[in-house]
Structure formats: C-alpha cells, structure tokens
Amino acid sequence: MNSEERLKESEILELKKSTAQLKPGIISIVAMLNKNQEGKLYFGIKDDGTVLGQDIGEDTLRNISQSISANIEPRIYPSIRQVSIKGKNCIEIEFRGSDIPYLAYGRAYIRISDEDKLLSRRELEDIILRKNRSQLKWDTAICRDATLEDLSEEKIREFVKAAGKKYTGLENSLKKLKLIEDRKLTNAAVIIFGENPETFFPNAKLRCATFATCDTSYIIDMQEFTGDIFDLIEEAQKYILKNIHIGMKLEGLKRIDVPEINEEAIREAVVNAFCHRDYYEYDSVNVAIFKNRVEIRNKGRLYGGLTIEQIKSEMVSERRNELIAEIFHEIHLIEKWGRGINTILTKEPDTDFREIGNQFIVTFKRKSIEKVGEKVGEKVGEKVGEITKETLTENQKKIIGLILQNPDITTRELAENVGISKRKVEENISKLKKKEVLRRLGPARGGHWEVIEK
Template identity: 75%
Template sequence: MNPFFKQKESETLELKKSTAQLKPAVISIVAILNKHQEGKLYFGVKDDGTVVGQEIGNDTLRTISQAISAYIEPKVYPVIRQVTFEGKSCIEVEFQGNEVPYFAYGRAYIRTSDEDKPLSVKELENLILRKNKDQLKWDSSICREASLEDISEEKVRSFVKEAGKEYKGLENSLKKLKLAKDGNLTNAAVILFGKKPEDFFPNAKLRCAVFATNDTSYIIDMQDYTGDLFYLIGEAEKYILKNIHIGMRLEGLKRIDVPEISKEAIREAIINAFCHRDYYEYDSVNVAVFKNRVEIRNKGLLYGGLTIEQIKTEMVSERRNELIAEIFHEIHWIEKWGRGISLILSMEPDTDFKEVGTQFIVTFKRKYFEDSEERDGEKVGEKVGEKVGETLTQNQEVILSLIRENSRISARELSDRVGISARKTEENISKLKKKGLLKRIGSARGGYWEIIEK
C-alpha cells in the first residue's frame, strides 16, 4: 500500500482521472511504448498528481485489459492491479514491449514530454528503420559457432584489469561486459577477445601498404594482419609510424621523436575505423602510405544519417557497433561525447574526411612532401636512425627502408621494389655509400648490406 502519490506525468508515466478516459489512456500506452518500450499508467490520479480515486467494479480491470487487447497492435500484455493512494482506490497499469512500432486504433503515436503525438509517415518510416538496424547490429548478434573455448582468458583478464575492474572468471566477466547472452557469445566477444577471430570472421583483417608515389602505381611494401581488434589497431599504428618521417626535438639532453603526423591523431582515426566499420561487408581496414599523404579506409558510411559537415562541426556520434564502442570506452580509447573527429582536427587541422562508394576515408597530409619532382639532393625528411640533417631523396629512403627489412636483398630486387631502373638503383647505392650511410659486406652474390647509423 502506498499512502502518498508524489509523481507527475512524464515520458514514461501517464495519469488519468478515471476510466472514462480509457481511449486516450490506450493511446498513451502506445506512445510510451514507441518511445521507451516500457512505462506505467494510473487511473484515479489527475495529471497534476492529485489523487481522486477510481470506482472499481467487478468488471473494471477486465474492461481495461480488453480495451488494450482489442485496440493495440502488436499485442501487449500489461500487469493491471488495484492499488491504494492516500486511502483511495486506484488502478495501476504496468506495460512493456519491444515490438515497435505499436498502433492504437490503427494509428502510431510517440511520447514527447507528457504529450502523445501522432507519428507522420516519415517519422514512422524512421522508427521502423531504426528498429531494423538495432535488430541487425552486427556486434550484438550471436556467433553461433563460437564457444568459451574460443575466447582467450588471458586477453579478457588483461582487459578487465586495465579497465580497473575485478576479474571474476571468464564467463562472468563476459556477461558483465554484455558480450554473452544466455550462454551464447556475441560477435563482439569473438572479434575482441577470440584466440583466432579470423577463423570466424575472415574480415577481421588489416591491410597495409606503402606506395612510392602519390598513386598506387608502384607498391614498395604490403602487409596483411589478422587477429583481434586490439592487436590490429596496434599494428596499424606501428605500420604508419614506421613508414612516415620522424623528426626530433630536444628536451634537455633527451631526444624526443616527433612524427610528421600526430601520433594521437593517427591512433584516433585507426580506432574509429575499427569501431565504426560495417562488419557485414567483407573487407579489411586499409592503411595506405603515399608520398604525399596517409589514408585510413574502412567499409561503412557514416551511421545514423550524419553528414561530413556535422561530424566536423558538431560533437555528435552515431555508433554502428555499440558493444565494441562500449568496450573501447571502458579503457578510455574513445569518449561518449563524439569528440573523436574534433580531437583529430585539433591536432591535424588539414585532415580530410570523405565518403567514396561504401568507404569512409580519413586522409592525413604528409608535412615533408614537396610537389616538385624528386631530384638528387632533395631533402625529404629525416627518419629515426638517419644522421641529423642528412639530405636524402625519396628513392634513397626507400632503398634504406628495404635494406633494413632484408639485409641480403639484391640490387635487382631493389630496382623492382623501388620501381626505378637498375642503373638508377646503382647510382643511389653509390651515393648512399659516399654519404657514409651504407656499406657492402662480402661478395655481390653471397654478401649483405650494412646500414651505418650515425
């Protein structure tokens, strides 16, 4: 028994003076369900919260139940009970349902504050589309083929510790993270913490490439990576930083490496790519390092009707993969306020965002790029390990990079990988030797290259 009623109408609570208002009460139930999927309604209470009581006969509760059953579609099965407020009898109707949109007397309504408004055709279409999208969310769908044996307990334990939580077993931890439902694993659980996610999802993949020019004509390097999202994000970041120019600044006597593109901006863009990509599409997240720019591409256009202009000027975000986003938020990889794009622009103001076909592309401009054609003696930047102030051409940098990867690489292979003639390759090798940066150890056939770090 509740002696006092202290509530007022809200988006989830409707008050009716009596069952004489049964038809608008049915409409209110539908409006609340379409907005919040649950709510309460009382007969015997005025809309300002004043309890007036409700006369309750033998058939009163049945009449309410029959009206709800007859005039609401899809069917709703509320709990209807007699309650007492301030010594007066009232009726409480408690209802819930997820089969939106609901209709009352053949029409759909939506709750706005404490009012019930008819839905327009366009609003109804949007409601249906939103429902279908939510039901089809990839990350919260069940991965039927996977079991707990496919999940790495070490990965989960490490994550829980980093999130500042107490680890209480694998299954319990996954449930608390909403990654398991009724003993079944979600797709998010597998792609985040699976021992080998690629066995279940061939698109749990990262593809990285370095190109010698501003287009894809000459590939210098290409690498594919598979694994969980945490691993792929780390590898993408390392790959970019390894293949762009690194400058330096001195703090006291300590050398601090300074990438030509902000490391924080790169990381934010990579996390966004994996977080917001459309995993129903068979593809990888793609990282491309060109002579003048770095591109990060992922399948999946902006979600929730957002535009490029909106994400650049407003701190808004619509999440295609809510579960994955929540996991990243737990360890502070992303924020809930949609600040990712503004953070990137604060560090790299010239960053470009665009949608091409089904791809979302983030482009960072490389600061040490020059529009003129490459000439011998042109200064294009400084890499970690190279002599401070040493002037190198793009081709010479590429040659040194390839030799770092394979000290026994042949001159012919260098020529093919760099995309220049054998004569030009030999000229560049000769100049690197004269600069004191490269030395040949042993014979041409059985020897190897040695890079001299200064």
C-alpha cells in the same frame, strides 16, 4: 531571420514559389527524409531565396496536409503553418521521420545537395538492407557455433585489469560486459577476445600497402593482418609509423621522435575505423600510404544520418556498434562525447574526411621531410653541405639526409621515402660509395650506414 538574409536551399531545406509546385515539394520532402530524416519546405520563396509570398485561403493548409498524407508512405505528421517572412505570408512545413525508405507517389527519392534524385531499385534495396541491419546490430547478434573455448581467457583477464576492475572468472566477466547471453557469445565477444576471430569472421582483418607515388601504380609493400580488434588496431598504428617519416627534436639532451603525422591523430582515426565499420560488409579496414598522403578506409558510411560537416563542427557521434564502442570506452580508447574527430582536427587540421560508395575515408596529408620536427630538414641540409663538396643529385641528397636521421634505415625504406625503386636506390648508394661519401658497417642484416665526413 535577418531582413537582409536569404534562405538558401540545402540537403534539409527546399524552397518553392507557390503551392502550384506542391507535387515536386512532396517529392523533396521524401528525398530529405530518406537522406537526413528531417527537413523544411517553404512555399512562397523562389529557389534563389527571393521572398514572393503565397496566397493562403481557408483550405490551403488543410489541402497541403491531405496531399502529403495521401501521397507519402509510410505516413508522416508534419508541422504546417503560416509564417511571415520579410512582411509576406509564406507556408512553412517542418517534418521528421526515421521509418525509411519513404515513397512519394510510389517512388523513392534521395536528397543530393539541393537536388532530389530518383533512387534506383538497387539503391532502394540497399537502404532497406541497412535499415534491417540497424535493427539487428551486428555486434550484439549471437555468433553461432562459437563457444567459451574459442575465447582467450588471458585477453579478458588483461582487459578487466586495464579497465580497473576485478576479474571474477571468464563467464561472469563476459556477463558484466554484456558479451554473453544464455551462454551464447555475441559477435563482439569473439572479434574482441577470440583466439582466432578470423575463423568466424573472414573480414576480421587489416590490409596495409605502401605505394611509391601518389597513386596505386607502383607498390612498394603490401601486408595483411588477422586477429582480434585490439591486435589489428596496434598493427595498423605500427605499420603507419614504420612507413612515414620520423623526424626528431631535442628536449634538453634527449632526442624525441616526431612523426610527420601526429601519432595521437593516427590512433584516433584507426580506432574509429574499427569501432564504426560495418561488419556486415565483407571487407577489411584498409591503410594506404602514398607519397603525399595516408588514407585509412573502412566500410560503412556515417551512421544515424550524420553528415561530415556535423562531425567536424559538433562533438556528436552515432554508434553503429554500440557494444564494441562500450568495450573501447572501458579502457578509454574512445570517449562517449564523440571527441575523436575534434582530436584529429586539433592535431592535424588539414585532415580530410570523405564518403565514397559505402566507404568512409580519412586522409592525412604527408609533410615533406624538411618540415618534420624542429627544422630537422634545415639541419640535415646543413650537415649534407658540411659533409661533402661533391656534386650530388637530389635523390642522393635525400638518401644522405635520411641516413643521417636513421643510420639503420633499409633500402626498401629509402625507396619508399625518396619515391624511387629499390634498384634505383642501390644504384645511387653504389655511386655514393665510389665518391667516398657513404659506407656500410657490419653485415647486410644487422649493420648500419655511415656518412663519411670530409
């Protein structure tokens, strides 16, 4: 430790002035274990990092060890030693343990930032439930009542081919993928290759919604999808790309579509949601598209004690559904090295990751249409200026700009992108037609818009 540096309390570090604070120190040990399964505690350092030093007698370390042993359940075996910090004697206690929940003086605590919070009975029950679930992984558990007839042999055949392997029959292929045991199918087998997985798992679904504003007050569209995991991943990606701005750039004479949110980042976030979600929870993967952002939500906080800071700074991943993850890896949907988060942040650096309740949420910031592609907004603005000398409202300019990019755009899509109701879009279109700026060619279904140049 640099002589100028000060230790700072965190989720895995607690500082105490002296062993007179041994009891709250033991509570801190339990709180850190319950949150992160590891931590350090120092005696002889104030909570602001000032090193005071600690009187250490013959029995001091032994007394600390005995007090920890007597007051923490289940028992832990920490490293307790005398250390010199800035020339002063201090006591360092380093500890690890995964047999949560731990109790201090008969009560359970959890670490929140640098504070120790007493767990409620409900929170304690949730920890015990999650522990039991982790011991019996959902994806490897047997799906009762499911038989080989409930699977799609075509899906399995196509998967084996995509994985670059030889198809050797339905049951043999399932054995190689560890999806069947004593002719009984695992949950993973059914939710990945089932004809109708929702028959067995009501939460095998995807919910998508598009909102007109930055909150949920006005819904433009809402859809629900069921099916196997691969189908749901595909539907989630399609829904997002359909409901965000698509710009364009030119490579030579070829037009290339450019979504306002990187397509690879979207794919990684969607795949992670289905791979790492807690399937014991009765809920779907949810996609919410707002005027200023896109959220992908799944039940299940980070697994294995990982923190958001760790997944952002380290290429590390803990798998809640190891079997599902292995299937994804077979066809390169995910990498074993936990590079998915790094890919997202490389493609979309402003991506936000949050844990709220038992949900993990990935949020992509939407870009204004002017920023999509290579100066698309600038070119559209110039074109709008060339087209008409009429005075247009801001909403009418946006409508013209969107139509110039996509003449097949629907009034619903216009409403979503402009951020107004479908009725308001229709009113503006009527005014634009009267000004002879816009016309409709062909039928309502199958036709397209044309901006009239003057």
